[in-house]
Amino acid sequence: MRITKDPEERRKEIIQTALKLFLKKGYAHTAVSEIVKNINVAQGTFYHYFKSKEDILDAIIETYITSILDEIETVAGDKNLTALEKLEQISYAQLRVNQRFNMNLHSIKGVDIHERLIAQVVKKIVPIMADIVSEGAKAGVFNVKYPLVATEIFMVAGNMLFDPGIFNWNKSELETRVDILIELMESTFGVRKGSFSFYKKLMTGGREIKGE
Amino acid sequence: MRITKDPEERRKEIIQTALKLFLKKGYAHTAVSEIVKNINVAQGTFYHYFKSKEDILDAIIETYITSILDEIETVAGDKNLTALEKLEQISYAQLRVNQRFNMNLHSIKGVDIHERLIAQVVKKIVPIMADIVSEGAKAGVFNVKYPLVATEIFMVAGNMLFDPGIFNWNKSELETRVDILIELMESTFGVRKGSFSFYKKLMTGGREIKGE
Amino acid sequence: MRITKDPEERRKEIIQTALKLFLKKGYAHTAVSEIVKNINVAQGTFYHYFKSKEDILDAIIETYITSILDEIETVAGDKNLTALEKLEQISYAQLRVNQRFNMNLHSIKGVDIHERLIAQVVKKIVPIMADIVSEGAKAGVFNVKYPLVATEIFMVAGNMLFDPGIFNWNKSELETRVDILIELMESTFGVRKGSFSFYKKLMTGGREIKGE
Amino acid sequence: MRITKDPEERRKEIIQTALKLFLKKGYAHTAVSEIVKNINVAQGTFYHYFKSKEDILDAIIETYITSILDEIETVAGDKNLTALEKLEQISYAQLRVNQRFNMNLHSIKGVDIHERLIAQVVKKIVPIMADIVSEGAKAGVFNVKYPLVATEIFMVAGNMLFDPGIFNWNKSELETRVDILIELMESTFGVRKGSFSFYKKLMTGGREIKGE
DNA sequence: AATGAATGAGTATTCATTCAT
DNA sequence: TATGAATGAATACTCATTCAT
Numbered sequence: 070m071r072i073t074k075d076p077e078e079r080r081k082e083i084i085q086t087a088l089k090l091f092l093k094k095g096y097a098h099t100a101v102s103e104i105v106k107n108i109n110v111a112q113g114t115f116y117h118y119f120k121s122k123e124d125i126l127d128a129i130i131e132t133y134i135t136s137i138l139d140e141i142e143t144v145a146g147d148k149n150l151t152a153l154e155k156l157e158q159i160s161y162a163q164l165r166v167n168q169r170f171n172m173n174l175h176s177i178k179g180v181d182i183h184e185r186l187i188a189q190v191v192k193k194i195v196p197i198m199a200d201i202v203s204e205g206a207k208a209g210v211f212n213v214k215y216p217l218v219a220t221e222i223f224m225v226a227g228n229m230l231f232d233p234g235i236f237n238w239n240k241s242e243l244e245t246r247v248d249i250l251i252e253l254m255e256s257t258f259g260v261r262k263g264s265f266s267f268y269k270k271l272m273t274g275g276r277e278i279k280g281e
Numbered sequence: 282m283r284i285t286k287d288p289e290e291r292r293k294e295i296i297q298t299a300l301k302l303f304l305k306k307g308y309a310h311t312a313v314s315e316i317v318k319n320i321n322v323a324q325g326t327f328y329h330y331f332k333s334k335e336d337i338l339d340a341i342i343e344t345y346i347t348s349i350l351d352e353i354e355t356v357a358g359d360k361n362l363t364a365l366e367k368l369e370q371i372s373y374a375q376l377r378v379n380q381r382f383n384m385n386l387h388s389i390k391g392v393d394i395h396e397r398l399i400a401q402v403v404k405k406i407v408p409i410m411a412d413i414v415s416e417g418a419k420a421g422v423f424n425v426k427y428p429l430v431a432t433e434i435f436m437v438a439g440n441m442l443f444d445p446g447i448f449n450w451n452k453s454e455l456e457t458r459v460d461i462l463i464e465l466m467e468s469t470f471g472v473r474k475g476s477f478s479f480y481k482k483l484m485t486g487g488r489e490i491k492g493e
Numbered sequence: 494m495r496i497t498k499d500p501e502e503r504r505k506e507i508i509q510t511a512l513k514l515f516l517k518k519g520y521a522h523t524a525v526s527e528i529v530k531n532i533n534v535a536q537g538t539f540y541h542y543f544k545s546k547e548d549i550l551d552a553i554i555e556t557y558i559t560s561i562l563d564e565i566e567t568v569a570g571d572k573n574l575t576a577l578e579k580l581e582q583i584s585y586a587q588l589r590v591n592q593r594f595n596m597n598l599h600s601i602k603g604v605d606i607h608e609r610l611i612a613q614v615v616k617k618i619v620p621i622m623a624d625i626v627s628e629g630a631k632a633g634v635f636n637v638k639y640p641l642v643a644t645e646i647f648m649v650a651g652n653m654l655f656d657p658g659i660f661n662w663n664k665s666e667l668e669t670r671v672d673i674l675i676e677l678m679e680s681t682f683g684v685r686k687g688s689f690s691f692y693k694k695l696m697t698g699g700r701e702i703k704g705e
Numbered sequence: 706m707r708i709t710k711d712p713e714e715r716r717k718e719i720i721q722t723a724l725k726l727f728l729k730k731g732y733a734h735t736a737v738s739e740i741v742k743n744i745n746v747a748q749g750t751f752y753h754y755f756k757s758k759e760d761i762l763d764a765i766i767e768t769y770i771t772s773i774l775d776e777i778e779t780v781a782g783d784k785n786l787t788a789l790e791k792l793e794q795i796s797y798a799q800l801r802v803n804q805r806f807n808m809n810l811h812s813i814k815g816v817d818i819h820e821r822l823i824a825q826v827v828k829k830i831v832p833i834m835a836d837i838v839s840e841g842a843k844a845g846v847f848n849v850k851y852p853l854v855a856t857e858i859f860m861v862a863g864n865m866l867f868d869p870g871i872f873n874w875n876k877s878e879l880e881t882r883v884d885i886l887i888e889l890m891e892s893t894f895g896v897r898k899g900s901f902s903f904y905k906k907l908m909t910g911g912r913e914i915k916g917e
Numbered sequence: 918a919a920t921g922a923a924t925g926a927g928t929a930t931t932c933a934t935t936c937a938t
Numbered sequence: 939t940a941t942g943a944a945t946g947a948a949t950a951c952t953c954a955t956t957c958a959t
Contacts, residue, residue, distance in 0.1 A: 076939080110940080112941080113936085115934095180396055184392055188448060235396070253427075283956085283957070312949060497944070526928070535946055536929090536945085611871075639885045645862075650859075715918090737955085750919055
């Protein structure tokens with residue numbers, strides 16, 4: 070039987086399913102046939118929406134980054150928010166998108182794709198964050214010499230270190246590291262202690278933590 | 282024609298070749314047939330030494346980590362070296378092993394394997410480095426609250442940020458980042474400025490830097 | 494060039510071809526590549542229809558048994574036939590199916606598959622025959638104490654003894670054995686001499702008998 | 706380390722091991738490498754004793770048949786035994802050899818080789834049994850028209866029907882069939898009821914019977 | 918007699934992609 | 939837009955056999 074859907078809808082459905090499988094089993098180990106089986110669509114349908122399997126990878130990454138950028142956009146320009154509040158909002162935005170994309174569920178097999186996402190985050194999102202930091206520096210709340218690179222370093226470290234597919238810390242190991250990372254960030258960025266505590270949610274967010 | 286070699290030799294030969302190809306084209310895109318063709322051995326020979334393609338991946342990583350650990354071993358226990366000198370020696374050791382394994386040549390396709398190596402480095406090498414840092418702290422040369430996690434953070438960040446397969450900075454972008462990372466490390470670890478300058482070699486080491 | 498067929502048709506085509514080859518060369522010595530080459534289809538097509546090489550074996554056996562059962566079905570329930578006539582019809586049905594499946598052409602290499610077929614025949618077909626025998630016993634035409642087991646014994650013996658892949662009797666050896674087997678069956682089942690002469694066709698049926 | 710053994714011993718050891726594996730996993734699914742691993746011998750050693758894998762199959766069958774023939778030999782010529790006693794002794798001999806060769810342990814995978822053994826039994830052992838039957842007929846104890854073929858039929862039927870790799874009857878199904886087969890044999894061979902009860906041991910011999 | 922490294926042909930299976938309907 | 943049958947190249951892995959020591 071043939072089910073017709075709104076193309077935009079279909080496209081999103083395929084992307085979501087593909088990402089879910091890519092994160093679970095890795096890009097290489099996910100067959101196109103599996104993606105379409107998951108949504109009860111013919112193999113050919115996939116190729117209506119995407120030129121190739123490689124193609125959907127780009128689409129996924131673009132969708133992910135765009136989603137975050139969309140959420141961030143308004144925040145960044147908001148004159149009523151302090152720099153710290155902006156960063157907080159951004160971290161929440163990222164958390165929301167991560168959860169929407171099931172970013173937390175991925176296994177060691179899905180490292181490859183998570184990898185590419187981090188790279189894009191550094192290239193597209195980090196500069197925006199760095200601008201906000203600079204802005205905060207002008208306001209005297211931040212005190213950091215190299216906002217951009219410092220942000221790059223901590224974003225990369227945080228994303229890798231707390232990637233459940235790469236390192237699997239137990240509950241206390243994880244908490245220790247999150248706390249320390251935040252403390253180091255606060256001192257590096259020259260903000261008051263506790264200013265970055267909101268990052269805790271993002272870093273441990275939605276994660277199932279292995280028992281005590 | 283049939284060429285028999287010392288098994289230990291053969292094994293190493295296969296590992297070296299496999300790693301070279303994995304870094305160049307990625308694990309998934311390297312066929313076993315290609316590995317053996319490179320050393321003029323029959324495909325069966327590969328399976329005489331390794332249970333599967335997956336199996337050699339583990340062997341490669343183990344060999345790499347073991348190589349570094351071997352080089353480090355004597356350094357770590359040497360009573361005549363200061364903590365800083367030890368770290369410097371370790372960074373050289375790592376550099377040497379990297380060069381021996383052609384670690385610098387890898388392309389974006391080789392991300393997957395580089396990934397696994399970072400994880401192992403953090404698990405196996407970082408603790409040793411952290412011990413040395415603690416030792417240096419006792420001697421009053423270092424001043425850092427959380428040696429282990431701080432080392433983890435900077436090792437991960439450095440390995441990712443300067444991984445040519447993930448980020449391809451141009452010459453000046455790269456230099457800027459290396460310098461800043463070192464500066465941040467020095468301040469985080471509470472050492473005198475310039476103490477970590479030896480890291481520059483490791484971080485840019487042997488790399489072909491694009492343009493300029 | 495791409496030739497699309499009715500899936501049911503294709504499936505049958507593959508089964509027929511596979512069986513032909515399995516009987517000729519044996520299951521183990523028949524490559525999937527050979528099967529598809531025989532019908533000018535891509536190797537992928539095979540796997541579109543069957544999960545594995547093992548899978549088609551099951552399909553073949555099921556198809557064979559089902560074919561016979563289909564032919565038998567109407568006969569078994571026919572009120573106008575005597576028990577003897579039913580058995581005769583069944584033996585013809587079996588002969589027809591055997592010929593349709595080229596069952597007679599198989600060589601020593603095809604023993605493995607023939608084996609599995611015998612087992613299924615005993616499990617699925619023999620009980621039906623035994624029922625008919627019991628029915629005939631009530632009518633006073635048969636006189637046998639253990640219809641089921643007796644049928645099992647003679648079916649197994651007949652199928653094995655006259656399996657050209659296992660025993661290759663010459664013409665006279667074969668005839669002797671067929672005649673004697675029938676005579677023993679008649680006495681065992683308590684029927685009049687000659688009642689089972691129709692079995693001769695089935696047992697030697699379509700066989701190329703090695704010259705006198 | 707290199708262990709030298711009496712060649713005859715080694716040969717037997719290899720044959721035993723090969724048969725054990727062939728019966729368990731089937732000829733096709735048993736690798737030569739596996740056979741040698743089981744007895745801690747190098748691959749090359751296998752080829753010292755046997756020309757090929759096919760070759761050992763013949764050796765196994767020959768050894769099996771020869772073993773039985775050896776045991777039978779003296780019995781067949783013994784003037785002090787009646788025909789019935791001879792058959793009984795033969796059935797015991799066969800049972801002993803079967804047990805020595807673990808004939809009872811084989812699975813569905815080992816059907817292929819069991820098959821070939823049956824064929825050889827019919828060709829080599831059955832004629833001897835038939836001679837004894839004829840002899841017994843002269844003595845008036847047997848009364849059968851076609852000793853050879855009748856023996857063939859019942860030997861084949863018995864071997865197949867009670868082959869645990871082909872049919873897996875439960876305890877009562879098995880007993881029923883054994884009893885009936887014996888009864889039919891007795892009437893076919895014209896011997897007194899109970900004369901063949903010794904066959905029961907051979908037919909169910911050493912078998913692990915599935916619970917009640 | 919024994920070793921075990923090396924061979925290499927053989928093969929099942931996967932899977933991205935195409936295309937006629 | 940959607941289908942799903944068909945494609946066919948790609949590839950990991952097996953295994954009987956050989957051979958130099």
